Amino acid sequence: xxxxxxxxxxxxxEQRICRIWAxxxxxxxxxxxxxxxxxxxxxxxxxxxxxxxxAEFDVSLPADLFLFLPTAAAMAGHIQEALHDxxxxx
Numbered sequence: 001x002x003x004x005x006x007x008x009x010x011x012x013x014e015q016r017i018c019r020i021w022a023x024x025x026x027x028x029x030x031x032x033x034x035x036x037x038x039x040x041x042x043x044x045x046x047x048x049x050x051x052x053x054x055a056e057f058d059v060s061l062p063a064d065l066f067l068f069l070p071t072a073a074a075m076a077g078h079i080q081e082a083l084h085d086x087x088x089x090x
Contacts, residue, residue, distance in 0.1 A: 013057070030072055050062075057083065
């Protein structure tokens with residue numbers, strides 16, 4: 001019987017999301033309270049962002065997630081809930 005790895009903390013999720021945002025937006029640092037569109041994110045970058053977050057956390061997310069959860073902090077909270085959901089759907 002294999003043991004599941006421990007789920008990441010909210011802070012760890014937030015840090016990972018900030019790194020993805022920084023990579024997608026090609027900036028050095030993202031603050032968790034930064035709004036994706038306000039700091040220059042485009043809809044195409046938003047789709048890339050959601051794709052990367054899906055792959056990073058292996059969760060199902062809507063393509064327009066960045067519009068409804070525009071900060072890394074909000075997105076991290078949603079991801080944490082999705083990780084707790086046995087269906088992985090949030």
